[in-house]
Amino acid sequence: MNATFELNAEPRQDVGKGASRRLRRQGRLPAVLYGGDQAPETLTLVQHEIMRQLDNEAFYSHVLQVNIGARKEQAILRDLQRHPYKPMILHMDLQRIKADEKVRVHVPLHFLNEEDAPGVKQQGGTITRFRIEVEVSCLPKDLPEFIEVDLIDLQMGEAIHLSELNFPVGVEVVDLTPEHDEPVVSIHGYKASTEEAEAGAAEQPTEGSAD
Numbered sequence: 001m002n003a004t005f006e007l008n009a010e011p012r013q014d015v016g017k018g019a020s021r022r023l024r025r026q027g028r029l030p031a032v033l034y035g036g037d038q039a040p041e042t043l044t045l046v047q048h049e050i051m052r053q054l055d056n057e058a059f060y061s062h063v064l065q066v067n068i069g070a071r072k073e074q075a076i077l078r079d080l081q082r083h084p085y086k087p088m089i090l091h092m093d094l095q096r097i098k099a100d101e102k103v104r105v106h107v108p109l110h111f112l113n114e115e116d117a118p119g120v121k122q123q124g125g126t127i128t129r130f131r132i133e134v135e136v137s138c139l140p141k142d143l144p145e146f147i148e149v150d151l152i153d154l155q156m157g158e159a160i161h162l163s164e165l166n167f168p169v170g171v172e173v174v175d176l177t178p179e180h181d182e183p184v185v186s187i188h189g190y191k192a193s194t195e196e197a198e199a200g201a202a203e204q205p206t207e208g209s210a211d
Helices: 017-025 047-054 057-061 190-202
Strands: 006-011 028-035 038-046 064-068 071-082 089-096 103-112 126-129 133-138 147-150 159-161 183-188
Touching (some): 017 028, 028 047, 028 071, 038 047, 038 064, 038 089, 047 057, 047 089, 057 103
Parallel strands (some): 006 064, 028 089
Antiparallel strands (some): 006 038, 028 038, 064 071, 071 089, 103 133, 126 183, 159 183
């Protein structure tokens, strides 16, 4: 975890929709910090500072330092409520963490060597990504910013499954079991897939056709 993120927060006394609207007009962002065997705290953050940090993918899967006056808290981002059409955040949920307690976080997947995969470069296949992130469980110190998925040896008709990914020591996949090992990415023949789709469409009755 090379990146570091600091959030400068202030305690918030006024709550409710009206108070939140006033905060947003002032360029502030209402938030709540909870967990860690402590009472939830209502906070305000600076909207433009948060928007700038959200541009970094690592922000979503990183331990964040929350500065509340002279006090510092360690937390992870648990939820964001975005405005439906404006580039702004309406509310943010932060969860306190403890160094000796595992956290569950969704971590992005970084796909490597897609164009150089034999199934693409030599066999003309098409890549299908079934996932773009994976939920992991680990201690805060072991939390990865991302997980790499290397396609350098992937052939046509092959797939990489959850169990085949390389996770750092101490990091476990939450939803991986012997009975539940989903594919993450695969390479298939585009022409064959297109023909199958067209054949399926041709079998559908056209409007007004008889049974």
